Amino acid sequence: MTVLPSYPLFADLPGDISVSFEFFPPKSEKMEEQLWDAITQLAPLDPSFVSVTYGAGGSTRERTHATVARLVRETSLVPAAHLTCVSASKDEIAEIADQYWAAGVRHIVALRGDPPPADGGRFVPHPAGYASAAELVAGLRARHAFEISVAAYPEVHPEAVSTAADLDNLKRKVDAGATRAITQFFFSTDAYFRFLDKVLAAGIDVAVLPGIMPVTSFAAIRRMSANTEIPGWMEAMFEGLDERPGPRSLVSAVAAADLCRRLYAGGVRDFHFYTLNKAEQAYAICHLLGVRPKG
Incomplete structure (x- = not known):
């Protein structure tokens, strides 16, 4: 007879992890309220940093800067501003970087960036x-x-010609001065750990944080997945839930927490959560992992 633990699945996690959160800049007053409500709810979990995204083609440049500047002014959180190459000259990027530095921002998430729709999905410098x-x-x-x-891309960037070329691109970024990599979302722990092995073999020695994406819409996850494998068990788990947001949110939080639990068992202690400006799931996942409000 199999002897099962006498305690729930997550009860033995001590919370000895670091978390960080990604937000996107608001497009309306209502979305701004939602964003700052999410920030207020998640701030007590003492994230190591919070990042603010940058729209395709630099379309949210001003809103990103305004959000990051407000984080500096009104919170004790460490903000990381996304910055991309798309539709900007080196001088324009230098000016933006100077503005962030003057505002007290010391952390940048540097990305090539997604091309605007007018470019047909193809990056043109x-x-x-x-x-x-x-x-x-x-x-x-x-x-x-x-x-x-x-x-970083555990299952290879969709535009990469090969796994080796994708790793070489990551190494060039690290050799140029990057201090950390954050992965695209994934749902397979094996994919992440295989990727770490390749990263180490390539001589890349920075931390590689797993990017965790709770499912807020399975249809949206399918659209965004590109090269990311969606396991069969996940299809079955979320079947019929896209029209039932309450149950979907509960299932999603447990599924993401279980992914983190398995990563934790493999030695991972830093997690980056794509919040989509919704605090409840990220908070629930962190709580299951043993993270509690500080102070």
Whole structure:
């Protein structure tokens, strides 16, 4: 007879982890209220940093800056501003970087960025801009002593010609001065740990934080997945829940917490959550992992 533990699945997790959260800048007054409600709810969990995204083609540049500047002014959180190469010259990016530095921002998430729809989904460097995230990292590093995070892809970037080329691109970003990598979301612990093995074998020695995406809409996850494998068990788990947000949210929190629990068992102690400006799921996941409000 199999002897089962006498305690619930997450009861033995001591909460000895670091968490960080990603938000996106609001487009309306109502969305601004939702964002700051999420920030207020998650701030007591003492995240190591919170990042604010940057829309395709730099479309949210001003809103991103306003959100990050407010975080500096009104909270004790450590903000990380996303910055991309798309539709901007090197001089424009230098000006933005100077503005962030003057505002007290010391952490940048440096990305190539998604091209605007007008470019047909194909990245075209600005004639006077950076051609890659590695070039952007080098330019930022030369400008100020930023802490710089970059993107990593456990299941390979959809535009990469090969796994080796994708790893080489990550190494170029790290060699240019990146201090941390944050992964695209994934649902397979094996994919993440296999990726870590490849990262180490390639001589890349920075922390690689797993990016955790709770399911707020399974249809949306399917659209965004690109090269990310969606396991069969996940299809079955979320079947019929897209029209039932309450149950979906509960199932999603437990599924994401279980992914983190299995990563924890493999030695992971830093987790980055894509919140989509919704605090409840991220808070519930952290709570299941043993994270409690500080102070």
